[in-house]
Amino acid sequence: MRLITSLILITMLSGCALFKSGYDAATMAKFDTNEYLLAGRVSATAELGLNYCSHPDIVRYYANDIWLTAKELRLYSSNRNENKEVIELTEALYKIAEGVGKKYMTYSLTENDVPSAGYCKLKMKSLVSNGAKIQEAIGDKEL
Amino acid sequence: MTLTEMHEVVKNIRAGDDSMLKEIADQVDELNQLVKSKDITEAEYKELMSDLEHQQFIDAECKDLEGKAALAQLFDWAKTGASIIL
Numbered sequence: 001m002r003l004i005t006s007l008i009l010i011t012m013l014s015g016c017a018l019f020k021s022g023y024d025a026a027t028m029a030k031f032d033t034n035e036y037l038l039a040g041r042v043s044a045t046a047e048l049g050l051n052y053c054s055h056p057d058i059v060r061y062y063a064n065d066i067w068l069t070a071k072e073l074r075l076y077s078s079n080r081n082e083n084k085e086v087i088e089l090t091e092a093l094y095k096i097a098e099g100v101g102k103k104y105m106t107y108s109l110t111e112n113d114v115p116s117a118g119y120c121k122l123k124m125k126s127l128v129s130n131g132a133k134i135q136e137a138i139g140d141k142e143l
Numbered sequence: 144m145t146l147t148e149m150h151e152v153v154k155n156i157r158a159g160d161d162s163m164l165k166e167i168a169d170q171v172d173e174l175n176q177l178v179k180s181k182d183i184t185e186a187e188y189k190e191l192m193s194d195l196e197h198q199q200f201i202d203a204e205c206k207d208l209e210g211k212a213a214l215a216q217l218f219d220w221a222k223t224g225a226s227i228i229l
Binding site: 085088089092093095096099103115116117118119122123126130133134136137140141142 | 173174177182183184187190191194197198200201202204205207208209211212215
């Protein structure tokens with residue numbers, strides 16, 4: 001009796017595992033989730049930074065974070081084969097982010113050349129929308 | 144290109160049908176206003192102008208990827224959906 005119960009339990013457990021792996025396969029993302037996350041992070045950080053454009057001492061931390069994340073995204077996507085479109089997109093996003101990162105880094109180091117609020121707003125707006133567009137494109141792309 | 148010539152180009156783009164180009168033209172116009180009112184410096188103006196070029200590239204490339212993704216979905220459906228039609 002004990003043997004039969006054990007056998008039934010084992011069968012049920014492996015059945016559950018099969019069901020779970022089937023469910024995972026069906027709901028698994030078909031795109032690169034790391035690329036998706038990093039592109040979204042650039043957009044989200046820029047959206048938060050946009051609120052502090054009149055305070056360069058605060059927004060410089062956001063600018064640095066955006067620069068770093070865009071660099072991570074570019075390096076991550078560039079080392080994967082058959083990813084030409086995303087490589088080009090992340091390269092373009094990095095060029096936008098690099099400008100704002102360098103400008104605020106220069107300001108942090110020299111305390112001169114304060115970036116204007118107008119510049120900050122346009123840069124952040126551009127990063128918000130371009131990061132989101134790239135995130136959407138990555139989400140649509142199948143591996 | 145002189146400022147008058149630039150205004151002419153922006154005007155022609157606005158008269159056209161391309162919404163992506165219209166958006167870029169609006170942004171060029173906004174940048175011209177900001178540099179004129181000295182809200183941004185000339186160096187910032189140049190950088191933001193070159194960003195527009197990257198933005199235009201991103202727009203075009205995303206549109207292209209969107210099209211490819213839609214086509215892939217269509218073909219996927221066509222492969223699996225044949226039994227439904229037949």
